[in-house]
Amino acid sequence: MDAKIKTLVESLIMNADTSFVGSVNDQGFPAIKAMLPPRKIDGIHAVYFSTNTSSLRVTHFRNNPKACLYFCDRRSFQGVMLQGFMEVLEDQDSKDMLWQEGDTLYYSGGVTDPDYCVLKFVTQSARLYSDMRTESFLFA
Amino acid sequence: MDAKIKTLVESLIMNADTSFVGSVNDQGFPAIKAMLPPRKIDGIHAVYFSTNTSSLRVTHFRNNPKACLYFCDRRSFQGVMLQGFMEVLEDQDSKDMLWQEGDTLYYSGGVTDPDYCVLKFVTQSARLYSDMRTESFLFA
Numbered sequence: 001m002d003a004k005i006k007t008l009v010e011s012l013i014m015n016a017d018t019s020f021v022g023s024v025n026d027q028g029f030p031a032i033k034a035m036l037p038p039r040k041i042d043g044i045h046a047v048y049f050s051t052n053t054s055s056l057r058v059t060h061f062r063n064n065p066k067a068c069l070y071f072c073d074r075r076s077f078q079g080v081m082l083q084g085f086m087e088v089l090e091d092q093d094s095k096d097m098l099w100q101e102g103d104t105l106y107y108s109g110g111v112t113d114p115d116y117c118v119l120k121f122v123t124q125s126a127r128l129y130s131d132m133r134t135e136s137f138l139f140a
Numbered sequence: 141m142d143a144k145i146k147t148l149v150e151s152l153i154m155n156a157d158t159s160f161v162g163s164v165n166d167q168g169f170p171a172i173k174a175m176l177p178p179r180k181i182d183g184i185h186a187v188y189f190s191t192n193t194s195s196l197r198v199t200h201f202r203n204n205p206k207a208c209l210y211f212c213d214r215r216s217f218q219g220v221m222l223q224g225f226m227e228v229l230e231d232q233d234s235k236d237m238l239w240q241e242g243d244t245l246y247y248s249g250g251v252t253d254p255d256y257c258v259l260k261f262v263t264q265s266a267r268l269y270s271d272m273r274t275e276s277f278l279f280a
Contacts, residue, residue, distance in 0.1 A: 018214065022162055022170035029223045030162035030170040032210035034269075070172035074158065083169045129174075 001126070009044055009126060012071045012080045019049070022068040023060040023086070033057055039098045045123050047082070050098045052106070053090065053117040061086040061119070069121055084124040094118040141266070149184050149266060152211045152220045159189070162208040163200040163226070173197055179238045185263055187222070190238045192246070193230065193257040201226040201259070209261055217269075224264040234258040
């Protein structure tokens with residue numbers, strides 16, 4: 001993936017107002033849920049979200065970590081899909097890393113709330129939809 | 141599903157400017173793609189799209205018809221996910237049914253173009269995200 005494309009993909013991820021997160025349920029059906037934008041990205045290799053430990057999504061990913069993320073810009077008709085694995089992190093360092101002021105609105109117990117956890121998505125491949133063309137990339 | 145909820149779900153489907161379509165690829169990873177709004181819906185039981193027969197999405201659904209659709213309204217924070225099966229229809233009656241003026245832009249051969257086909261999604265279950273609550277419904 002050249003630098004220009006990497007910049008475009010990072011910009012699509014960071015500027016999207018919504019993240020669409022895909023999982024596979026126990027019956028083998030795909031599931032899609034809208035989530036807030038990621039809290040942090042590490043290049044295109046890792047994308048971090050905060051979520052409720054008790055959510056159905058977390059149950060899906062514990063049973064089957066295969067996942068995808070989709071980000072798009074409706075004005076430019078550009079989109080990117082990342083496929084990879086979703087890890088559910090409950091260690092305090094990860095929880096501290098993503099915590100933001102105001103999060104007690106979602107997690108009343110604060111940064112150590114057991115219902116607060118981190119989803120870390122690790123990218124295996126990317127598919128870019130841009131200018132009516134489609135390009136795929138594999139990550140090492 | 142009561143009439144009020146059915147009306148809400150139909151309105152979310154018909155008013156969304158983008159449809160998010162989920163599939164499962166040969167390696168078991170979920171995939172998400174943005175598509176134009178559906179061409180036709182039959183209540184909440186069937187949702188029809190037009191697409192290119194040669195697309196990767198069609199290959200996915202021929203191999204594994206398990207699918208989902210996601211529609212949302214960002215202003216009201218309401219969304220609906222439908223899970224079910226996607227059929228790839230290539231019979232002329234189905235192609236005639238969805239054809240619209242201007243479609244030669246996408247399918248240069250017209251309504252009989254072999255690269256034009258119909259995706260018919262048949263709903264098995266629905267999950268509604270509304271007012272911070274989540275409700276699930278099964279279809280017979």
